[in-house]
Amino acid sequence: MVALTVTLRRRLVLGLGAIIAVVAACVLVSGANGVPPIAARGYPSYAPADPTTVIAQVPARDPREVAQRRMLRAAPDRADLAVSLARAEIQRSRALSDPRYLGRAQATLARWWNLEAPPPDVLLLRATIRQSLHDFLTARADLDRLIAVRPDDAQAHLTRAVVSTIMADYTTARADCARVAALADPLIASTCVAQIDGITGHAGQASQQLARALEQSTADPSLRGWALTALAELSIVRGDFAAATSQFRQVVDLDPEDAYARAGLADVLMWTKHPAEASALLAGRESVDNLLVRRAIAEYAAAGPDAAKWTRAMRDRIAAAAERGDRIHLREEARFTLEVLGEARRALAIALDDWAVQKELADARLVAAAAVAAGDLNAARPVRAWMQANAVEDVQLAKLLGGAR
């Protein structure tokens, strides 16, 4: 037997092992050890040595809001207070591109949130919040109800025009823009219509009209920024990337915090083969998803040093959203999957899911690009049908799908 040839050294090792095992068993039985707490998801925890270290930035407290909150606590039925506070939160969510403040606005309106027919002011804010959370159907229903009771509410008409445009209901959107024209600043009305014309094959004419309206307008900078952004998007539709670049640049110079215009500018830079410039434009602003996804794509396209880092960050963000059960960033996810991960089939599936929710030009282009990359032009049928039904003319879509017909 081989076992009988065991040397003394081996016997010792085995003996020692057995003794140690018995000791270990005794310790286990006596329960001398405890289970150390696990670290949070593998991220290292730390405590700053310097007490003055700033660990978070929050919006500075507005004394007027603090006073209003106190009054609302004393009289929780006062919708006027809740509406004013919720409006401030929504504006904050826009200014900081942080959806957390939308949730705070919703919580402020909690008392009225689930009512069938809340006060009109609450209806408007509820629709705005729902629209921002990509819940377009219920937002639309709220706006229909609001307009039924307050037909002269310009804000309601404008919001419904935007929601209807996203849902590809251009008839309603046009009617709402016409109402806005009668009720509000002419530049708002021009921008409202131009966005629809840009989709439905009248981009050239819409561009001229909007440019003229901008020239004549004395509106404040934020409104001008909005109109200029719409103008830049019309330039993209026409394929005039040089004009789009300069128009987006004006908006970004006007308001460096405008994440939407910055994202648009980055897109145009990437389409005109300046990915390094696009990446530099987005550096330091990656906390906003729309900018993070473009930063990852631009770094990847430019073969920049941070490509891997931002790819990982974007993956993390998608995983976090999935964990939460959200699917409101389908557009970003599809783009990332197509342009960085290079998984055309999966990108196409995500882009089609996105198309089912929102139908803007960017969504259509994404479906088309993914379908072409996946070699499955048939999958772009819904987009083609939409193009035919609405006489859509877009230089990029035409290049991808060979025109509407």
Added chain:
Amino acid sequence: MKFAILAVLLVSRVAAAHKPSDAHLQIVVADDRLSGSLAVAIRDLDGALELDFDGSGQITWAEAHAAGPRIAAYAAERLAITGDGSPCSITFGAPALVDFSDGAYWTLPITGTCPSPPEMLAVTYELLFDIDAQHRGIVQIRSAGTSKTAVARDASPIIVQLEPSSAGTFFRRGFGRVTHSLEQLVFLACLVLPIVLRPKRRESAREVVCGTATLFGAFALANATMLLVSAAGLVQVPAILVEIAIALSVVAVAVMNLARVLEARWDLAFELGLLHGLGFAIWLHDLGVPAHRLAPVLGFGAGVVVAQAAVVAVLVAGLFVLRRTVGYQVLLWAGSATAVGAGAIWALLRCL
């Protein structure tokens, strides 16, 4: 034109969003003991508790630390865990910060005790919902046989049926650990590949069986010993080092196959067995092993050894049949070479 400003701000664009407000709660159940952690974004805590004392817009570590007791009280008030219907006690340990992708989170270690080992755990999470309707609590509950992640959207309890942490459960986990780990399978294969070669070419089944028994016996004994020792907390080695070393052990054995080092194989098996035992202990710890019971550890160890024995028996039987064919030589060389590559890649991936 106050109206116009509002119009644009409210309507213009569909959200260009940050990561929304999430908190992370992890609970590990081991018998009647609870452990885990709660991580909440500093920005969210500021909304609920006004951490930013001077209203400056900047929260310093000193400000947050001063609010520590208030935060713990807030969490204690809004977090409840029951086991089979009766409340479990929870206490929060010393706070620390953890940086998630969207900023710093206040992280509290949790320990607790339930009246008896729960079969059904109910977690009621109601932090922050009153100030942020889009807040979500991402709750992960783990025990020996269970790992479940659920999202708390409101104050309704999250209920998880726990698999009992009996020796049987742990036996299955140990068995699965071996059969579902490519690394383990490759290692065992490399270990037994030359068994039909030594000392000369083994002819009789008896010799092969005895050789295998010695080799595997040494490995399994070392494995089980180290598992016990490490589970008892007598030895502590950083997990990452062990994982890298295990990947390298695959390389080592495979290289010895290629170099035809056929002597003293079971000494080597014993030493590597110690290493692998350490690896199993780390995995068992991550599973949430009851701290003060021998049975689960023995169950797990038995599962591991039985699975290994089964794998080895199948492999050796196959090798015995093939031992005189060209197929065996191909298997020995190509298999070992592949294992060198695979082990090196595993080690490299873990270093990153």
